[in-house]
Amino acid sequence: MRLHLLGLNHRSTPVEIREKVAFDHAAVLRAGNALAEAGAGERVILSTCNRAEIYAAWPGSVEEGREAAERFLADFHGIDRALLRKHAYHEVGTGAVTHLLRVASSLDSQIIGESEILRQVREAHETAREAGWTGPFFNRLFATAIETGKRVRTETAIGQSTTSVAFAAVQLARKLFGKFHHRTALVIGAGEMAEQVARYLIDGKVSHLIVANRSREHAVELLAALPSRPGGVIGLDELEDALVDADLVTTSTAATEPVLSASLVRRAMRRRKNRPLFIVDIAVPRDVDPAVSELYNTYLYHIDDLKQVVRAGEARRRAEAVVAETLIKGEVCAFARWVEERAVVPAIATLRRRGHQVAEQEVERVLRRLGDQLSSGDQQLIRHLGDAIVAKLLHQPTVRLKEAAANGHAGDHVEALRYLFALDEGPEGHLNGRLTPSAKAGAEDPCREHRARRIS
Amino acid sequence: MESAETNPLIAQFLIPLVYCAGALLYGLHFVRDDRLSGRAASLSLGLGALLHLAVLSPAGSGALQCPVTHEAGFLSLFALCVVVVYLILERQFRQRSMGMIMAPFAAFLYVISVLLDSAAGAGTQQAVLFRSAWFGVHILASLIAYAAFAFSAVSALMLILLERALSGARMGLIFSRFPDLDTLDRMTFRAITIGFPALTVGLVSGAVWALTDARQLGWATDPKTLAATLAWLVYAGFLLSRPWLGWQGVRSARTALFGFLLVLLTQAAVGPLLSGFHSFR
Numbered sequence: 001m002r003l004h005l006l007g008l009n010h011r012s013t014p015v016e017i018r019e020k021v022a023f024d025h026a027a028v029l030r031a032g033n034a035l036a037e038a039g040a041g042e043r044v045i046l047s048t049c050n051r052a053e054i055y056a057a058w059p060g061s062v063e064e065g066r067e068a069a070e071r072f073l074a075d076f077h078g079i080d081r082a083l084l085r086k087h088a089y090h091e092v093g094t095g096a097v098t099h100l101l102r103v104a105s106s107l108d109s110q111i112i113g114e115s116e117i118l119r120q121v122r123e124a125h126e127t128a129r130e131a132g133w134t135g136p137f138f139n140r141l142f143a144t145a146i147e148t149g150k151r152v153r154t155e156t157a158i159g160q161s162t163t164s165v166a167f168a169a170v171q172l173a174r175k176l177f178g179k180f181h182h183r184t185a186l187v188i189g190a191g192e193m194a195e196q197v198a199r200y201l202i203d204g205k206v207s208h209l210i211v212a213n214r215s216r217e218h219a220v221e222l223l224a225a226l227p228s229r230p231g232g233v234i235g236l237d238e239l240e241d242a243l244v245d246a247d248l249v250t251t252s253t254a255a256t257e258p259v260l261s262a263s264l265v266r267r268a269m270r271r272r273k274n275r276p277l278f279i280v281d282i283a284v285p286r287d288v289d290p291a292v293s294e295l296y297n298t299y300l301y302h303i304d305d306l307k308q309v310v311r312a313g314e315a316r317r318r319a320e321a322v323v324a325e326t327l328i329k330g331e332v333c334a335f336a337r338w339v340e341e342r343a344v345v346p347a348i349a350t351l352r353r354r355g356h357q358v359a360e361q362e363v364e365r366v367l368r369r370l371g372d373q374l375s376s377g378d379q380q381l382i383r384h385l386g387d388a389i390v391a392k393l394l395h396q397p398t399v400r401l402k403e404a405a406a407n408g409h410a411g412d413h414v415e416a417l418r419y420l421f422a423l424d425e426g427p428e429g430h431l432n433g434r435l436t437p438s439a440k441a442g443a444e445d446p447c448r449e450h451r452a453r454r455i456s
Numbered sequence: 457m458e459s460a461e462t463n464p465l466i467a468q469f470l471i472p473l474v475y476c477a478g479a480l481l482y483g484l485h486f487v488r489d490d491r492l493s494g495r496a497a498s499l500s501l502g503l504g505a506l507l508h509l510a511v512l513s514p515a516g517s518g519a520l521q522c523p524v525t526h527e528a529g530f531l532s533l534f535a536l537c538v539v540v541v542y543l544i545l546e547r548q549f550r551q552r553s554m555g556m557i558m559a560p561f562a563a564f565l566y567v568i569s570v571l572l573d574s575a576a577g578a579g580t581q582q583a584v585l586f587r588s589a590w591f592g593v594h595i596l597a598s599l600i601a602y603a604a605f606a607f608s609a610v611s612a613l614m615l616i617l618l619e620r621a622l623s624g625a626r627m628g629l630i631f632s633r634f635p636d637l638d639t640l641d642r643m644t645f646r647a648i649t650i651g652f653p654a655l656t657v658g659l660v661s662g663a664v665w666a667l668t669d670a671r672q673l674g675w676a677t678d679p680k681t682l683a684a685t686l687a688w689l690v691y692a693g694f695l696l697s698r699p700w701l702g703w704q705g706v707r708s709a710r711t712a713l714f715g716f717l718l719v720l721l722t723q724a725a726v727g728p729l730l731s732g733f734h735s736f737r
Contacts, residue, residue: 178635
């Protein structure tokens with residue numbers, strides 16, 4: 001089995017396709033089970049508004065694994081495989097590990113340095129672990145990713161010009177309205193993203209805050225968690241009236257149909273006498289009909305538009321990203337070393353077991369033939385001799401293997417050992433031996449420098 | 457221009473220098489966006505305006521007469537109006553980004569007036585007529601109106617540019633340096649609420665002057681009068697469209713630009729090109 005990653009993100013894929021391959025929580029649970037039926041081993045599904053990625057162990061060759069992953073994703077969402085192949089990216093082994101660590105460190109985010117993604121990676125792993133889809137390999141992999149994400153945040157200045165999608169939204173609104181103190185904010189959807197946006201708006205001193213949600217309880221909870229502002233909670237059926245009063249609207253519901261249709265917004269605009277209306281749609285699939293942006297004095301931004309907003313602090317964050325890449329490289333190598341070290345111990349144990357088995361068989365054969373002529377002391381001696389020869393013979397290989405593991409290149413030796421001594425592959429196959437090098441053309445071994453440093 | 461004779465050094469060198477320095481400082485402020493360059497720019501333009509006022513005022517010129525007897529004086533007074541209107545609105549909105557256009561515009565007007573002044577001799581036979589108070593009010597009110605309309609046109613243009621940047625979520629220099637859309641909208645509106653009454657006064661006083669002092673016919677059908685009346689109607693429409701039609705933002709800004717286009721027509725095309733009632737010759 002090999003570690004494969006198949007994914008689509010904001011760079012590789014336009015939102016129209018991305019929203020088709022997004023997994024909500026229920027879909028993640030279904031997909032996890034479907035993956036097992038499709039033959040995958042350990043697996044984690046990471047689905048955010050900017051990406052949908054499947055990390056899974058697939059049997060067979062690199063190409064077979066890729067085929068299986070693509071077939072699964074296309075069938076699950078009912079989309080064309082050719083289309084998927086055009087937009088999806090695929091990685092194996094170290095390439096997949098590097099990708100995950102970059103994602104967790106927000107280097108692959110639309111807004112480099114945003115903190116949301118780290119939480120999303122943690123939650124994706126949590127979900128998979130609770131469902132029993134992960135084993136020691138994936139648990140270690142995701143723990144490494146989360147640890148790396150934290151290190152990047154604390155050891156570099158990447159998160160200092162804090163820019164999340166929510167912050168970007170507020171910046172745009174600021175350019176439209178200036179001060180917010182006579183403005184009413186309407187937050188549609190009571191998820192975490194909605195809370196983040198609401199917090200920024202309250203920091204910006206909006207005078208009124210309305211929360212609209214399908215479930216009133218969640219909306220009340222959100223409102224209670226925020227600094228108090230006049231306003232209140234409404235249901236999704238009262239949106240038109242709310243739009244007449246509200247100037248800043250954010251939507252982040254998980255609804256599959258648009259929550260704000262063009263005709264609804266048009267009616268509301270007429271009633272509010274065309275005063276400018278600012279709408280940010282953070283949801284995938286979209287909450288607001290794109291035709292709304294054609295309406296006079298209506299400013300509609302989808303999550304894809306928001307990346308532009310943060311260009312300001314980007315140069316600095318890019319510089320920090322270079323530092324982060326080095327840090328990530330180190331973590332990828334440490335993980336690769338762990339995988340190899342982990343493979344060494346069972347390999348040595350199997351080898352020794354095999355050696356002692358052979359010795360025991362041979363000793364028993366000799367003793368059966370000579371048993372009567374030997375004293376019990378001599379028999380003991382011969383038994384000991386067999387074990388001693390095996391131990392002596394295997395001592396040097398054991399030491400060398402452990403050294404190689406510590407230096408991060410035990411993979412080749414373990415493979416050679418398993419081949420030469422015809423040892424079985426073990427249940428997890430490649431996950432338990434050596435990470436497949438990245439399949440990407442021109443991809444370098446990320447650990448070469450590290451190895452060279454350790455050896456010298 | 458008598459003032460130029462009394463204070464030739466100030467009028468011909470110092471004022472243009474201070475205005476140009478102001479224009480450059482506003483440009484610098486736009487690029488650097490720091491407090492120091494902004495204050496220096498405002499100070500420089502304010503100083504220029506004071507000197508300019510001193511030179512143009514009856515005390516400065518040493519004679520009680522309207523300084524506007526030909527194009528040069530007209531341009532010089534217009535430059536002053538532009539600067540004063542701009543500075544008032546700058547203070548009111550605490551917003552200097554318009555200065556990048558308004559200050560160079562005023563400096564340009566002033567420099568042209570100095571060049572024209574040195575090319576043509578001052579005073580014509582018509583100067584006698586121009587001593588009328590109605591005429592003074594007509595000229596001053598019209599120029600204040602035009603200055604305010606120029607300001608509104610600049611803020612309207614900026615609004616349209618910013619609106620485009622906002623719609624496309626493009627975050628370039630326009631996004632980072634222009635004031636927010638709401639402020640630009642209010643600035644455009646405010647400038648027109650200054651310009652519109654001033655134009656009304658200008659039109660009425662002009663008519664009164666033509667009927668009483670000048671006693672000339674044809675003023676009502678003069679192209680300049682017609683264009684100004686048309687502009688007046690457009691600006692009236694601008695002011696009414698807000699409460700009646702809920703026009704705000706881009707539609708308002710386009711109306712403001714159209715109004716200013718008519719103003720330009722009264723000045724640039726009708727004035728010098730057509731020989732009519734408003735011709736200086």
